[in-house]
Amino acid sequence: xxxxxxxxxxTLTKKSPLLSVMKELLKIWPLCLIFGVCILxxxxxxxxxxxxxxxxxxxxxxxxxxxxxxxxxxxxxxDQLGRDLLSRIIYGGRIxxxxxxxxxTVSTSIGSWLGLMAGYYRGVAETVIMxxxxxxxxxxxxxxAIITVAVxxxxxxxxxxxxxxxxxxxxxRVAYGQSISVSKMNYIKSARFTGxxxxxILWRHIFPNIVAPxxxxxxxxxxxxxxxxxxxxxxGLGVQPPTASWGSILSIGRxxxxxxxxxxxxxxxxxFFLVLSVNMIGDYLRDRIDxxxxxx
Amino acid sequence: MDSASILEVENLAIxxxxxxxxxxxxxxxxxxxxxxxxxxxxxxxxxxxxxxxxLLPEVARISKGSICLNSRELSDxxxxxxxxxxxxxxxxxxxxxxxxxxxxxxxxxxxxxxMRAHSKVTxxxxxxxxxxxxxxxGIPDPVTRFKQYPFELSGGMCQxxxxxxxxxxxxxxxxxxxxxxxxxxxxQAQTLDLMRSLQKETGTAILxxxxxxxxxxxxxxxxxxxxxxxxxxxxxxxxxxxxxxxxYTRLLLNSIPHIEKDRKKKxxxxxGIVPDVHHWPCGCRFNPRCPLADKRCTNxxxxxETLNPSEHFVACWNHTLxxxxxxxxx
Numbered sequence: 001x002x003x004x005x006x007x008x009x010x011t012l013t014k015k016s017p018l019l020s021v022m023k024e025l026l027k028i029w030p031l032c033l034i035f036g037v038c039i040l041x042x043x044x045x046x047x048x049x050x051x052x053x054x055x056x057x058x059x060x061x062x063x064x065x066x067x068x069x070x071x072x073x074x075x076x077x078x079d080q081l082g083r084d085l086l087s088r089i090i091y092g093g094r095i096x097x098x099x100x101x102x103x104x105t106v107s108t109s110i111g112s113w114l115g116l117m118a119g120y121y122r123g124v125a126e127t128v129i130m131x132x133x134x135x136x137x138x139x140x141x142x143x144x145a146i147i148t149v150a151v152x153x154x155x156x157x158x159x160x161x162x163x164x165x166x167x168x169x170x171x172x173r174v175a176y177g178q179s180i181s182v183s184k185m186n187y188i189k190s191a192r193f194t195g196x197x198x199x200x201i202l203w204r205h206i207f208p209n210i211v212a213p214x215x216x217x218x219x220x221x222x223x224x225x226x227x228x229x230x231x232x233x234x235x236g237l238g239v240q241p242p243t244a245s246w247g248s249i250l251s252i253g254r255x256x257x258x259x260x261x262x263x264x265x266x267x268x269x270x271x272f273f274l275v276l277s278v279n280m281i282g283d284y285l286r287d288r289i290d291x292x293x294x295x296x
Numbered sequence: 297m298d299s300a301s302i303l304e305v306e307n308l309a310i311x312x313x314x315x316x317x318x319x320x321x322x323x324x325x326x327x328x329x330x331x332x333x334x335x336x337x338x339x340x341x342x343x344x345x346x347x348x349x350x351l352l353p354e355v356a357r358i359s360k361g362s363i364c365l366n367s368r369e370l371s372d373x374x375x376x377x378x379x380x381x382x383x384x385x386x387x388x389x390x391x392x393x394x395x396x397x398x399x400x401x402x403x404x405x406x407x408x409x410x411m412r413a414h415s416k417v418t419x420x421x422x423x424x425x426x427x428x429x430x431x432x433x434g435i436p437d438p439v440t441r442f443k444q445y446p447f448e449l450s451g452g453m454c455q456x457x458x459x460x461x462x463x464x465x466x467x468x469x470x471x472x473x474x475x476x477x478x479x480x481x482x483x484q485a486q487t488l489d490l491m492r493s494l495q496k497e498t499g500t501a502i503l504x505x506x507x508x509x510x511x512x513x514x515x516x517x518x519x520x521x522x523x524x525x526x527x528x529x530x531x532x533x534x535x536x537x538x539x540x541x542x543x544y545t546r547l548l549l550n551s552i553p554h555i556e557k558d559r560k561k562k563x564x565x566x567x568g569i570v571p572d573v574h575h576w577p578c579g580c581r582f583n584p585r586c587p588l589a590d591k592r593c594t595n596x597x598x599x600x601e602t603l604n605p606s607e608h609f610v611a612c613w614n615h616t617l618x619x620x621x622x623x624x625x626x
Contacts, residue, residue: 195380
């Protein structure tokens with residue numbers, strides 16, 4: 001009964017979930033601004049990048065930031081093949097964000113669907129799904145990613161598949177817990193008693209009521225996926241040259257730290273700010289939204 | 297079979313493993329009439345209702361008996377056929393209205409959902425029907441309310457929405473499981489009035505599950521008193537209130553305090569507690585708490601017998617005896 005009276009309380013004080021999320025986000029506008037800049041520059045890459053990221057100019061190798069060569073300003077310097085670092089970072093950010101976004105989408109879809117099923121149907125479905133979740137979660141994440149890439153081969157497409165397939169258990173666990181408690185709610189019972197079909201109950205009643213904590217996990221995972229991609233590309237298992245991604249730029253920049261510190265530093269700074277802003281936004285949202293769920 | 301009987305339950309028994317939760321429950325629901333199912337918590341009222349809808353928890357099963365809706369045996373139906381019955385021919389409303397509505401769906405959509413689960417109507421037709429239903433249940437300005445969420449409505453309004461959802465498909469039977477328990481007294485009265493007027497209009501039979509004898513006196517035509525999973529008394533509301541025969545019914549009515557008379561006296565209680573399902577007493581299940589119990593009561597279970605020409609049944613060996621504690625015949 002306790003959880004039900006809390007549910008009623010929550011019902012009476014809750015506004016439209018999307019609206020309350022947006023309101024919360026306005027309070028942390030600097031973080032949202034950083035995140036927004038990163039996303040916008042990724043989307044508008046062809047418009048804002050000063051030069052072609054793959055255009056090599058061997059006469060302009062390893063130039064420091066602010067160098068002016070043949071009328072072109074290399075704002076962040078150039079790399080070992082004379083390519084403009086700023087343009088590579090902009091396009092690289094596009095790749096990193098694209099990979100992170102797609103892999104989060106894939107793993108959220110798989111994870112929340114399986115978790116939802118496990119929590120509603122219980123029984124065999126629950127046992128099978130949650131035991132697989134336990135197994136996958138017991139393997140260290142980066143190791144799992146490396147092994148899977150080693151099996152599937154490197155490359156952009158496989159990278160997304162790998163990240164999607166190895167991260168879904170995190171969502172499944174959250175979705176499972178939420179699904180169990182929502183399935184017990186009176187309104188689900190009432191929908192069953194009204195003769196509503198099971199699929200409609202799952203997707204129109206249970207899923208909307210469990211989506212909020214999943215969104216929070218998704219934001220946190222987004223930051224992690226950026227880092228994973230960077231890590232895997234750094235190890236040569238991710239994006240292949242000449243495609244730029246922050247990880248691959250970092251990887252090469254490592255070799256030139258002594259003579260061209262900017263190659264590794266600037267992608268690193270961008271990575272730092274993007275992941276920081278995403279993580280802090282996710283943390284903030286979780287603190288604002290989750291406690292009410294934790295009470296159940 | 298009575299021509300007006302819409303739902304007939306005969307010798308119903310429900311078991312969990314080897315334990316019998318309810319045994320030998322029989323009753324008839326007639327169109328346009330209300331039957332109250334009365335008893336303490338744990339006597340089997342709710343589980344009887346769940347069994348009618350074939351929605352027993354997985355561990356429980358109907359071990360004996362039949363449940364016929366319009367001469368159709370409900371336990372013979374497949375899950376798909378049963379889903380077509382629920383919400384359409386038999387509806388149910390629950391205790392806490394606010395928690396029985398999905399907090400993330402507008403109330404209008406929840407009503408149309410009930411409709412669209414059972415008939416192929418367009419969005420517009422369903423919305424129109426929902427608005428007129430909302431009007432019928434007394435919700436002011438239904439078009440605005442249609443787009444509102446449950447948290448924007450009061451408890452009484454939520455209960456009206458619940459009733460709208462239950463009655464939108466014009467069911468033959470409405471099962472109301474303690475519909476007014478969570479509401480304050482004025483809203484309680486309004487809700488009961490609403491149910492009564494809708495019943496008059498649609499001829500729906502109502503099975504009203506409650507432990508509140510006041511609500512029974514207000515709404516019911518027939519009363520069935522249950523104790524420990526069995527029917528102990530069954531009859532029309534006037535007979536039950538004016539001439540209760542079973543000691544449990546008598547003590548139950550006796551325990552209702554009267555504001556003028558009993559202010560200085562201690563409240564009348566029924567001593568003891570409902571027995572545990574695994575340890576049903578031998579013979580009559582009420583005998584450990586019964587002031588009229590004797591050896592025969594412990595040895596053999598009394599059967600439901602008719603008392604007089606009218607339909608008044610009681611299951612008691614000693615129902616003709618007087619109980620020594622004073623009680624009101626009003």
